[in-house]
Amino acid sequence: MANIDLQNTDVAFKNLSTAKLRKAWCLFKAMSYPKLVLVGGVLLEKSLEWGLPVSWILKRSLFQQFCGGEDLSECLKAVNDLGRRGVASALHYAVEASGSDPEFENNTLKTIAIIESRHLMPGGVPHPFCVIKLTGIVATSLLEKVQSHKPLELHEEQDYLRFKRRLRRICESARDFDCSVLIDAEESWIQDEIEKVSIDMMRQFNKQRAVVYTTIQMYRKRRLAFLENCLELAKAQNFYLGVKLVRGAYLEKERERAQQLKMESPICSSKEETDQQFNTGMQRCLQEVDSCALFLGSHNENSVQRFCQLKKKYYTNRNKEGQAVVAQLLGMSDHITFNLAFEGHEVCKYVPFAPVPKLVPFLIRRARENTAVVGESSRELRLIEQELQKRKTNNQLAGSYSRA
Numbered sequence: 001m002a003n004i005d006l007q008n009t010d011v012a013f014k015n016l017s018t019a020k021l022r023k024a025w026c027l028f029k030a031m032s033y034p035k036l037v038l039v040g041g042v043l044l045e046k047s048l049e050w051g052l053p054v055s056w057i058l059k060r061s062l063f064q065q066f067c068g069g070e071d072l073s074e075c076l077k078a079v080n081d082l083g084r085r086g087v088a089s090a091l092h093y094a095v096e097a098s099g100s101d102p103e104f105e106n107n108t109l110k111t112i113a114i115i116e117s118r119h120l121m122p123g124g125v126p127h128p129f130c131v132i133k134l135t136g137i138v139a140t141s142l143l144e145k146v147q148s149h150k151p152l153e154l155h156e157e158q159d160y161l162r163f164k165r166r167l168r169r170i171c172e173s174a175r176d177f178d179c180s181v182l183i184d185a186e187e188s189w190i191q192d193e194i195e196k197v198s199i200d201m202m203r204q205f206n207k208q209r210a211v212v213y214t215t216i217q218m219y220r221k222r223r224l225a226f227l228e229n230c231l232e233l234a235k236a237q238n239f240y241l242g243v244k245l246v247r248g249a250y251l252e253k254e255r256e257r258a259q260q261l262k263m264e265s266p267i268c269s270s271k272e273e274t275d276q277q278f279n280t281g282m283q284r285c286l287q288e289v290d291s292c293a294l295f296l297g298s299h300n301e302n303s304v305q306r307f308c309q310l311k312k313k314y315y316t317n318r319n320k321e322g323q324a325v326v327a328q329l330l331g332m333s334d335h336i337t338f339n340l341a342f343e344g345h346e347v348c349k350y351v352p353f354a355p356v357p358k359l360v361p362f363l364i365r366r367a368r369e370n371t372a373v374v375g376e377s378s379r380e381l382r383l384i385e386q387e388l389q390k391r392k393t394n395n396q397l398a399g400s401y402s403r404a
């Protein structure tokens with residue numbers, strides 16, 4: 001099967017005016033300088049600590065590129081714009097956890113509000129997803145303690161029960177509002193517990209369809225064996241396995257910690273090994289079309305092409321809407337997202353939102369990621385430059401025709 005043309009910049013940037021495209025160029029250009037991103041990130045963090053008014057700079061730069069809005073109503077405009085182009089949204093109230101109970105409760109309510117906003121979306125907006133990081137509704141330290149099997153104090157047991165109740169409320173709401181919950185993967189020292197809780201939720205809520213998805217990071221060693229166990233368990237216990245498959249975002253942090261603790265690194269020893277696990281994992285999920293739903297999060301063009309080919313092979317003559325979706329982050333790899341949608345593939349964008357000051361850590365991470373990912377910002381830059389050049393040539397041609 002022929003590859004899909006992902007390089008069509010007409011399709012990729014159709015909704016962006018030339019002014020907006022130039023602005024995106026400036027941003028990606030700035031992010032291509034690692035030192036600028038490093039110093040800028042530290043300055044931003046300090047400015048916020050000192051109470052300096054930097055929100056307005058962020059709102060007009062990184063925030064505009066990578067976020068859907070400051071609140072849900074602002075975000076619904078982005079959701080509708082994406083929906084009109086055949087792209088689904090996975091909304092995420094993306095504040096970082098501070099560790100307090102009222103904030104966990106607030107994050108739970110915001111997530112439920114996202115799910116319930118489904119009825120505000122006009123017909124034609126594709127099946128929505130909602131994203132949750134469990135450290136937004138429970139303390140990281142508590143997850144770590146539970147994972148390491150240390151005995152809990154009474155108040156910690158109560159905190160943990162409250163966390164599970166919050167998560168159940170979110171899943172119930174997703175089931176009732178025909179939405180799906182993607183549970184993000186985090187660092188390995190809390191991730192095993194996150195997976196355990198996620199599987200528990202799937203057992204309860206995924207009887208008719210995949211309401212809940214766990215995330216499997218294929219940069220971790222022995223994740224294929226873990227995936228196979230999950231597939232078997234789902235069949236044996238009669239529930240749909242919802243899998244968000246990613247390579248993994250905490251590479252440096254994981255390796256540094258393993259080195260500090262003088263333990264074996266949990267991460268594959270090479271990018272090739274990660275790629276191989278990722279590709280095989282994708283194939284296994286798509287093969288198990290009757291018991292597994294796949295949400296593939298990747299900006300890698302080869303992976304995306306492979307996904308489309310395998311989906312065609314294993315999903316022949318099946319109407320399984322929303323069951324195998326590929327996704328990118330808002331503001332990144334638009335050429336992949338919009339060209340796939342243009343060709344009729346099911347595709348989704350992660351759309352984070354929150355008040356600007358609360359999104360600073362998230363935005364700094366996005367900027368660092370665009371600098372760190374090999375070729376990512378240069379690939380974005382090249383495509384934007386190509387489209388700007390094409391528009392300039394077209395304008396010149398139009399000018400010369402009208403003078404003639």
Ligand SMILES: Cc1cc2nc3c(=O)[nH]c(=O)nc-3n(C[C@H](O)[C@H](O)[C@H](O)COP(=O)(O)OP(=O)(O)OC[C@H]3O[C@@H](n4cnc5c(N)ncnc54)[C@H](O)[C@@H]3O)c2cc1C
Nearest residue numbers: 184185219246247248249270271274297298299300327328
């Ligand atoms: C929609 C979406 C949702 C996501 N959700 C999560 C999530 O819940 N949790 C999470 O952790 N991440 C998440 N990510 C981020 C993801 O894990 C990757 O970090 C990011 O997408 C880059 O990987 P890639 O597949 O796009 O492309 P690529 O650029 O091909 O891969 C880069 C990735 O390969 C791996 N890698 C690079 N070098 C090495 C090496 N030397 N050895 C071993 N592995 C290496 C790393 O994982 C690195 O991030 C998400 C991404 C998307 C698009």
